[in-house]
Amino acid sequence: MTIWAKISAFLRRIMETVLVAFWRKVAPVKTPEPEYSTALADNLQMHMNLVMPLADQTAVGRAQAVQAVAANIDELFTGLSNVGTVHFARFDLVGGNLCMYSVFDGDFRAYIRDFISVFGSVFDALLGLVADPPPSPSALHPEEFIDWIHRHDAFQIPRDLTSLFPEERNIKNLSRDLVLLLDANRNVQIGRFSGYPGVSVAQIRHGTGMGW
Amino acid sequence: MEPAINWPDLQGNILRGYRKHFVRHLVLTVDRPAAACRWLADATSGDDSRTPQITTAQPWSGDKPTSCVNIGLTASGLAKLGVSPASIASFPHEFVAGMPSRSKLIGDTGPSDPSGWKREWQDHERIHLMISVHADNAAIRAAVADRIMAASGAFRLLAALDGEDFPGGKVHFGYRDSISQPQFYGVHGPDNRRDDQPLVEIGAMLLGYATPVEDIRWRVPSPHVLGFNGSFNAFRVLEQQVEQFEQFLSECADRLMTDPVGKRLLPPGEEKKWTPPMSRRDALREMVAAKMLGRWYNGVPLEMSPHSPSPQPPIGEEKLNDYGYSHDPDGQRCPIGSHMRRSNPRDAKIVQRNTNHARRIIRRGIPYGPMYDPALPVKAERGLLGSFMCASLTSQFEALQYDWTNLGLIDPRITGTNDPILGNNEPLHSRFTFPVGEEKVTFRGFPHFIHTRGGAYLFQPSISAIRYLASLGDGKAARKSSGAAYVD
Ligand code: HEM
Numbered sequence: 001m002t003i004w005a006k007i008s009a010f011l012r013r014i015m016e017t018v019l020v021a022f023w024r025k026v027a028p029v030k031t032p033e034p035e036y037s038t039a040l041a042d043n044l045q046m047h048m049n050l051v052m053p054l055a056d057q058t059a060v061g062r063a064q065a066v067q068a069v070a071a072n073i074d075e076l077f078t079g080l081s082n083v084g085t086v087h088f089a090r091f092d093l094v095g096g097n098l099c100m101y102s103v104f105d106g107d108f109r110a111y112i113r114d115f116i117s118v119f120g121s122v123f124d125a126l127l128g129l130v131a132d133p134p135p136s137p138s139a140l141h142p143e144e145f146i147d148w149i150h151r152h153d154a155f156q157i158p159r160d161l162t163s164l165f166p167e168e169r170n171i172k173n174l175s176r177d178l179v180l181l182l183d184a185n186r187n188v189q190i191g192r193f194s195g196y197p198g199v200s201v202a203q204i205r206h207g208t209g210m211g212w
Numbered sequence: 213m214e215p216a217i218n219w220p221d222l223q224g225n226i227l228r229g230y231r232k233h234f235v236r237h238l239v240l241t242v243d244r245p246a247a248a249c250r251w252l253a254d255a256t257s258g259d260d261s262r263t264p265q266i267t268t269a270q271p272w273s274g275d276k277p278t279s280c281v282n283i284g285l286t287a288s289g290l291a292k293l294g295v296s297p298a299s300i301a302s303f304p305h306e307f308v309a310g311m312p313s314r315s316k317l318i319g320d321t322g323p324s325d326p327s328g329w330k331r332e333w334q335d336h337e338r339i340h341l342m343i344s345v346h347a348d349n350a351a352i353r354a355a356v357a358d359r360i361m362a363a364s365g366a367f368r369l370l371a372a373l374d375g376e377d378f379p380g381g382k383v384h385f386g387y388r389d390s391i392s393q394p395q396f397y398g399v400h401g402p403d404n405r406r407d408d409q410p411l412v413e414i415g416a417m418l419l420g421y422a423t424p425v426e427d428i429r430w431r432v433p434s435p436h437v438l439g440f441n442g443s444f445n446a447f448r449v450l451e452q453q454v455e456q457f458e459q460f461l462s463e464c465a466d467r468l469m470t471d472p473v474g475k476r477l478l479p480p481g482e483e484k485k486w487t488p489p490m491s492r493r494d495a496l497r498e499m500v501a502a503k504m505l506g507r508w509y510n511g512v513p514l515e516m517s518p519h520s521p522s523p524q525p526p527i528g529e530e531k532l533n534d535y536g537y538s539h540d541p542d543g544q545r546c547p548i549g550s551h552m553r554r555s556n557p558r559d560a561k562i563v564q565r566n567t568n569h570a571r572r573i574i575r576r577g578i579p580y581g582p583m584y585d586p587a588l589p590v591k592a593e594r595g596l597l598g599s600f601m602c603a604s605l606t607s608q609f610e611a612l613q614y615d616w617t618n619l620g621l622i623d624p625r626i627t628g629t630n631d632p633i634l635g636n637n638e639p640l641h642s643r644f645t646f647p648v649g650e651e652k653v654t655f656r657g658f659p660h661f662i663h664t665r666g667g668a669y670l671f672q673p674s675i676s677a678i679r680y681l682a683s684l685g686d687g688k689a690a691r692k693s694s695g696a697a698y699v700d
Contacts, residue, residue: 035316036316036317036614037316038316038321038322038636040618040619040628040630040641041628043614043615043619044619044627082565082566083564083565083566084562084563084564084565085563085564085621105563105615105621106614106615106619106621107317107610107611107614107615109606109607110564110606110607110611110614110615113425113428113607114564114566114567116428117425117426117427117428117566118566120427137427139426139427139428139429140427140428140429141431142428142429142430142431143304143305143430143431144431147305198628200563200621200624200627202563202621202623202624202627203624203627205624206624206625207624212563212624
């Protein structure tokens with residue numbers, strides 16, 4: 001990169017930062033709450049993408065997180081199975097974040113509630129490693145726990161970007177709105193695909209003779 | 213250690229039903245907060261001379277009173293009385309947001325969408341308080357309601373909703389209601405238990421106690437005196453499309469008259485053994501109605517008597533709720549998709565394994581509007597004024613509505629279908645299926661039989677909490693007994 005290209009990239013970054021800060025003040029956008037759908041099939045196979053920054057993001061801290069998940073993995077998996085509505089769940093470390101991604105049927109809050117009652121205590125132990133954890137134990141603070149999970153669940157961008165800002169009257173502002181949305185939400189889910197839409201986990205278990 | 217239940221501190225309508233035949237729900241805006249606080253103080257003073265008293269759960273020593281009074285408040289009602297924003301923020305978010313904002317989640321869409329609700333429910337922010345008067349007869353009901361309105365001078369009446377019991381405890385659609393209710397630890401013992409379902413923790417109904425969801429306790433809103441011993445009520449005005457419902461039953465019966473499966477569903481001649489004996493078509497209509505609900509019209513459970521509403525020997529009144537579904541895993545007797553089995557799966561195997569008894573609610577409902585007579589069909593609005601009470605609206609009432617009534621997540625064999633009676637069905641996709649031996653009966657093309665026409669999430673405070681609310685008006689309260697403005 002030439003020196004001029006570097007300078008212009010630097011200036012651009014500064015201008016963008018200033019502009020976003022300005023927009024944030026004069027034309028803030030609200031992150032929409034997840035919408036429930038009236039179509040039955042849209043309420044199955046919901047996604048949760050939990051991104052939880054670790055308190056200690058060094059290799060040592062991350063190793064502790066790996067150990068904590070590994071030590072509890074059987075209990076976590078049995079718990080997930082007992083919730084009854086979970087298709088998949090994964091635990092990943094991405095950068096300095098402990099992530100839990102899962103696909104479940106039905107209402108998010110009901111899922112998290114079942115989750116607390118089935119393996120809240122194990123999860124509480126994991127949350128000890130996370131920066132800014134919710135009050136513990138989760139069972140005695142279910143509302144705070146659910147709100148905390150909701151805040152750490154990456155925002156899911158719908159297929160139709162324009163539906164994100166129903167109040168925006170000027171179509172030209174949509175890209176600005178999107179920038180501001182991403183400014184407020186570092187982690188987002190951009191798209192999801194299902195090979196068998198509109199089917200619950202219990203229907204799959206039942207249909208394949210696994211017992212549900 | 214759980215605190216013992218302090219009966220005189222609870223409002224009386226939560227853990228027991230009064231079984232009064234006449235109810236008036238006064239839906240109110242608080243116009244003068246200081247006067248409203250004064251009324252709350254008067255209504256919990258023990259002195260009936262100024263205003264009728266709010267009925268507590270203290271057991272009655274002598275005769276039953278001829279009327280009972282209870283109250284519930286919305287979040288905007290609490291704010292109007294002077295509850296601080298911080299305190300309101302400590303209430304559950306769904307209560308603060310209000311029923312209309314939860315419409316999609318609870319299935320209030322299409323004909324039940326809040327935009328089509330009755331006038332008095334349209335401006336949710338104006339709905340502050342509901343005072344419910346339960347009475348032995350219409351004259352007492354009117355007199356008590358008038359005394360409340362006259363004594364307070366604080367409220368503007370948005371609507372007075374009257375409900376009256378039908379003979380035999382029936383509701384529109386012809387079913388007998390108010391048979392099943394949860395029974396609680398510390399309330400129901402061996403001498404007053406009505407069935408073998410596990411007792412439920414009192415924290416399913418009141419704030420501040422252990423709940424049926426292992427280890428979980430719901431937050432008690434602050435200050436503690438306001439939240440403790442409180443409870444929530446999803447109050448709903450549910451209009452019933454009786455004519456359409458009756459027509460649907462007739463269509464199903466006509467089909468079963470010719471379809472061979474009808475013979476297996478109800479062996480020919482069986483209907484002649486019923487008391488009273490019935491024509492085959494009428495019997496098939498009743499059979500379909502029973503399959504949709506889970507009980508025959510007279511309350512006899514399908515699970516205990518799958519072929520007849522009048523089994524021999526008869527099932528005693530005290531036994532009508534004494535059953536489970538574990539011996540009927542496929543729904544041969546009581547369909548998995550029926551209203552009752554979805555709303556309370558009892559001991560059946562369900563998908564959300566730790567939830568069998570976690571969504572129990574107390575139901576108090578009374579019909580409104582004239583009874584439908586097929587011989588003389590009068591076009592009128594008719595339905596149920598329903599109170600669905602629990603400690604957590606989102607994990608009990610809303611969870612029921614969202615993924616059991618609708619969606620059918622409870623069992624993979626009904627997932628993707630809605631409750632045939634209550635669900636927000638539309639003819640293009642609606643489906644109700646149940647097994648008959650090796651075969652299946654499926655009915656399609658039926659509409660949404662129950663339309664929500666209004667409602668609110670109400671907080672039912674304890675008596676101490678009502679006194680606390682009354683104290684918020686101290687200093688400002690000016691007792692004026694000017695007659696209240698009645699708005700028709
Ligand atoms: C107009 C509307 C409704 C009608 C006509 C209706 C009718 C009935 C009837 C006749 C019964 C059987 C009587 C009994 O066992 O006590 C029943 C039971 C029940 N209903 Fe409804 N219902 C309505 C709305 C609702 C709603 C909105 C809910 C829940 C959100 C609900 C939940 C239940 C439950 C939990 C049971 C008891 C099930 C059991 O314990 O086995 N119902 N209903």
